[in-house]
Amino acid sequence: MRLPPALPPALLPALLTGFLVIPLVPNTVSADPVAPPAPAVRDFGNGPERNEVAADVPERAEARTAAQSEQPGILSHERGYPRRTRLPVPPENPADASIKLGLVPHHGIAPRLNDLQQRGDRVSAQVVGRSYGGRDLYLVTVTAPESAAETREQERIRERIENDPAAAARDRKLVRTYKAPVFVNANIHGNEWEGTDAALRVIEELATSKDPGIADLLARTRLYFNITANPDGRVSGVRQNGAGFDLNRDFVTASQPEVRAMRQIMIDAQPVTVIDLHGYVNGTLIEPTTPPHGANYEYDLFIQNAYANGLGMEAAVNGLGYTAEKDGVYPAQIPFRDSAEGWDDWPPIFTPQYAPFHGAVATHTVEIPLRVNGSDYTQQPVEELRRRSAINTDVAAAAIRATYNFVRDRHDRLIADQIEVFRRGAAGEPSKAVPLGIVPGFGPEDVYTTTFPRAYVITGRRSEAAAARLVDHLIANDVRVERARQAFRADGRTYPAGSYVVDMRQPKRGLANVMLEAGADISPRVDAMYDISGWSHGLLWGAGVDAVTSLRVRADPVKAAAPTGSVPRTPGALALKVADAKDVLALNDLLAQGTAVTWADGAAIVPAAARPAARAVAERYGVAFSPAGTPAGTSAGTPLSRVRIAAAASADELFTLRELGFAVTPVSTAALNAGYDWSGTDVLFVSSGLSYTALNPAARAALDAFLSTGGVITRGGTGAAFNAAAGLLTATAVAGRGDANGVVRVRSAGGPAGGPVSGQVGGGSPDHSFVYSPRWFIGLGPEVTVEQSYAAEGPLVSGHWRPDADGSGGQDAARGQAAVVSGRDERGAAVVLFGTEPMFRNHPKGLFPQVARALYWASSVTGAAVKG
Ligand SMILES: [Zn+2]
Numbered sequence: 001m002r003l004p005p006a007l008p009p010a011l012l013p014a015l016l017t018g019f020l021v022i023p024l025v026p027n028t029v030s031a032d033p034v035a036p037p038a039p040a041v042r043d044f045g046n047g048p049e050r051n052e053v054a055a056d057v058p059e060r061a062e063a064r065t066a067a068q069s070e071q072p073g074i075l076s077h078e079r080g081y082p083r084r085t086r087l088p089v090p091p092e093n094p095a096d097a098s099i100k101l102g103l104v105p106h107h108g109i110a111p112r113l114n115d116l117q118q119r120g121d122r123v124s125a126q127v128v129g130r131s132y133g134g135r136d137l138y139l140v141t142v143t144a145p146e147s148a149a150e151t152r153e154q155e156r157i158r159e160r161i162e163n164d165p166a167a168a169a170r171d172r173k174l175v176r177t178y179k180a181p182v183f184v185n186a187n188i189h190g191n192e193w194e195g196t197d198a199a200l201r202v203i204e205e206l207a208t209s210k211d212p213g214i215a216d217l218l219a220r221t222r223l224y225f226n227i228t229a230n231p232d233g234r235v236s237g238v239r240q241n242g243a244g245f246d247l248n249r250d251f252v253t254a255s256q257p258e259v260r261a262m263r264q265i266m267i268d269a270q271p272v273t274v275i276d277l278h279g280y281v282n283g284t285l286i287e288p289t290t291p292p293h294g295a296n297y298e299y300d301l302f303i304q305n306a307y308a309n310g311l312g313m314e315a316a317v318n319g320l321g322y323t324a325e326k327d328g329v330y331p332a333q334i335p336f337r338d339s340a341e342g343w344d345d346w347p348p349i350f351t352p353q354y355a356p357f358h359g360a361v362a363t364h365t366v367e368i369p370l371r372v373n374g375s376d377y378t379q380q381p382v383e384e385l386r387r388r389s390a391i392n393t394d395v396a397a398a399a400i401r402a403t404y405n406f407v408r409d410r411h412d413r414l415i416a417d418q419i420e421v422f423r424r425g426a427a428g429e430p431s432k433a434v435p436l437g438i439v440p441g442f443g444p445e446d447v448y449t450t451t452f453p454r455a456y457v458i459t460g461r462r463s464e465a466a467a468a469r470l471v472d473h474l475i476a477n478d479v480r481v482e483r484a485r486q487a488f489r490a491d492g493r494t495y496p497a498g499s500y501v502v503d504m505r506q507p508k509r510g511l512a513n514v515m516l517e518a519g520a521d522i523s524p525r526v527d528a529m530y531d532i533s534g535w536s537h538g539l540l541w542g543a544g545v546d547a548v549t550s551l552r553v554r555a556d557p558v559k560a561a562a563p564t565g566s567v568p569r570t571p572g573a574l575a576l577k578v579a580d581a582k583d584v585l586a587l588n589d590l591l592a593q594g595t596a597v598t599w600a601d602g603a604a605i606v607p608a609a610a611r612p613a614a615r616a617v618a619e620r621y622g623v624a625f626s627p628a629g630t631p632a633g634t635s636a637g638t639p640l641s642r643v644r645i646a647a648a649a650s651a652d653e654l655f656t657l658r659e660l661g662f663a664v665t666p667v668s669t670a671a672l673n674a675g676y677d678w679s680g681t682d683v684l685f686v687s688s689g690l691s692y693t694a695l696n697p698a699a700r701a702a703l704d705a706f707l708s709t710g711g712v713i714t715r716g717g718t719g720a721a722f723n724a725a726a727g728l729l730t731a732t733a734v735a736g737r738g739d740a741n742g743v744v745r746v747r748s749a750g751g752p753a754g755g756p757v758s759g760q761v762g763g764g765s766p767d768h769s770f771v772y773s774p775r776w777f778i779g780l781g782p783e784v785t786v787e788q789s790y791a792a793e794g795p796l797v798s799g800h801w802r803p804d805a806d807g808s809g810g811q812d813a814a815r816g817q818a819a820v821v822s823g824r825d826e827r828g829a830a831v832v833l834f835g836t837e838p839m840f841r842n843h844p845k846g847l848f849p850q851v852a853r854a855l856y857w858a859s860s861v862t863g864a865a866v867k868g
Pocket residue numbers: 001002003189192278279
């Protein structure tokens with residue numbers, strides 16, 4: 001289910017000890033089968049802070065520099081169907097969590113698919129990628145046999161629908177020839193298992209059916225099944241993948257390999273309809289959703305199709321005959337029809353809210369009814385669990401069958417509507433306000449629109465490396481990007497040759513806009529949101545991004561961003577400004593090689609002797625060195641070595657710190673109480689799972705000794721509590737509303753003249769930051785420097801931030817307040833406190849260097865990093 005990634009604090013100790021492999025999911029929604037149906041609306045209130053899970057994620061060697069655009073196409077168009085690919089079978093794993101439920105373990109999937117491929121000519125299976133934990137991801141295509149020529153013809157039509165939609169719309173033969181693609185995505189949450197088993201059941205039915213209706217279906221459609229989107233989570237019985245990420249939050253960022261595989265399936269297959277199988281909500285929850293609705297969809301087309309398929313799935317699920325009295329199964333519910341708000345399709349972080357940008361015109365989360373995860377998994381008898389799982393599998397299979405029947409019955413219209421989505425984009429038509437009553441119950445509260453600019457211009461004025469990253473990300477998402485041949489003017493500004501241009505007259509302009517636009521502050525319109533309400537690659541990824549109203553430029557399409565690395569010819573020492581995550585990677589690489597580097601005012605200084613090493617990392621990471629120069633009075637800086645971090649942090653923060661090339665050891669209250677050797681640590685990072693007051697006397701004494709020479713970075717409520725309890729900086733943290741989140745305007749500044757630090761942590765940061773459960777700092781002592789403050793206007797640019805019921809904790813209270821502060825405490829510890837969320841779900845790439853600068857500064861001023 002789409003629960004927020006927060007766990008009740010009571011569960012933390014068990015999780016931190018690491019012996020639990022059992023899913024721990026809060027039960028805010030999942031009703032016991034005998035309880036009355038739970039509403040789809042949940043209340044964040046001021047519950048546990050998000051991400052309060054110290055996930056001890058195993059470090060995995062990965063190519064850190066691989067551009068996300070490197071994912072090749074998944075579907076070959078040179079061979080017909082079936083393909084009869086022999087899938088490798090993984091070793092048997094008796095500990096697979098599926099087994100207890102009587103469901104197929106991950107190692108059992110490949111044998112089943114190998115068998116199904118032999119039982120007729122309708123099923124083709126392939127491996128489309130690997131999970132973070134290295135497990136195969138299986139895509140199954142079910143369709144009537146095709147010759148290679150027929151497959152090429154299908155691809156030619158698909159390509160025409162996307163790239164020449166106006167002509168495709170006029171071609172009356174097209175819908176007679178084209179097989180409508182349908183995508184069934186299963187088990188994206190690892191401990192919501194049965195979608196996988198239902199998919200396998202339906203594939204078997206389709207493979208062996210003698211029903212002429214099925215033959216007709218397979219002649220007119222291609223059905224794609226992602227058998228388990230999250231094999232790591234399936235095997236270990238947890239929601240997240242092996243990196244601790246909720247994959248159904250990752251679609252705008254695509255930090256995880258499983259999500260990049262799903263993205264590529266959607267791009268290559270271009271489905272008209274998508275269902276994403278989850279659990280557990282009783283009665284079965286079937287989208288479409290409540291408001292707010294994403295403003296970048298062609299919602300008039302979407303809601304008509306999605307509501308129709310929702311009603312069809314509801315009828316099929318209720319038609320199974322399960323009852324509340326007999327089985328504990330309540331009638332299905334459709335949030336769009338049955339709830340006021342709280343189950344929205346605003347952020348495109350979920351599968352069904354991302355797929356429409358690739359042409360899907362009916363997409364659905366389906367939540368099957370009977371809970372088998374969490375405490376039920378451990379406490380219910382096996383027979384009861386298996387009874388529930390059998391019913392859940394029936395429900396998921398009914399939803400799949402209803403969906404393919406819907407696509408068969410509405411075949412021509414779905415294709416025509418997909419063409420219309422791309423046609424509006426290519427023509428650059430304005431956002432359409434959906435007519436009220438377009439489907440029953442569609443009211444003013446459902447109307448959301450946006451304004452598409454003529455184009456976006458992406459420049460390297462802040463960082464060439466950041467611009468390149470954003471361009472590669474857009475291309476990986478199948479957004480068209482061009483590069484200006486000459487300098488050009490737009491909206492009164494001059495842009496240099498080589499600037500990137502995203503012409504918004506393109507088929508997937510909705511996706512381009514949802515990533516590049518600032519977004520909207522929807523606080524006034526909605527009381528409660530399901531998950532995040534703000535994101536923005538345009539504002540948070542560190543590139544210069546401008547929306548422009550006119551476009552006159554000669555530009556060439558690009559397949560990848562141009563190389564950005566450089567080293568000046570001028571002899572002498574080199575400076576590397578830490579302005580982008582790639583700068584951090586390059587610097588950490590140099591430090592790992594043992595290069596003698598110093599840290600001075602937010603930049604790394606590399607001696608002339610290390611020029612070859614600098615040239616190598618410039619090329620490897622695309623970073624630009626500049627001449628260090630030695631103006632009079634400038635210090636040569638403090639020696640720096642690789643920063644070793646002890647981190648009591650959430651999974652996304654651990655992932656991000658490691659991705660940046662830092663040496664990270666996860667710690668927790670329990671780990672410190674068990675005796676922790678601080679000699680290998682330069683900086684302690686605290687945001688989750690560490691309480692100073694819960695440390696035993698020995699652990700506290702060891703930590704206090706570390707604090708006389710080490711650095712401390714904290715984030716959020718747990719971090720602020722640690723700062724107070726450990727007596728670090730004189731600063732009182734004030735909490736904003738717990739569910740407030742989004743993009744905020746910030747001011748970064750150097751410290752006061754003559755102050756103890758130069759404000760090098762905040763200095764050079766983007767003008768925007770990201771918050772979730774925001775905090776700010778008041779009552780600052782003389783040792784404290786404000787690195788960054790919330791702007792006096794807003795500060796929310798996009799997202800949702802209302803005051804608490806008593807009027808406190810709102811945006812107005814945060815205006816002008818300190819968001820990030822630094823200082824040396826009296827023991828000597830170098831401390832930085834973040835009230836923002838600079839590493840949230842690995843999304844705000846432009847904020848990562850701020851964290852890195854905090855780490856370099858803290859380790860260099862204390863001399864901690866010199867010890868090692
Ligand atoms: Zn789920």
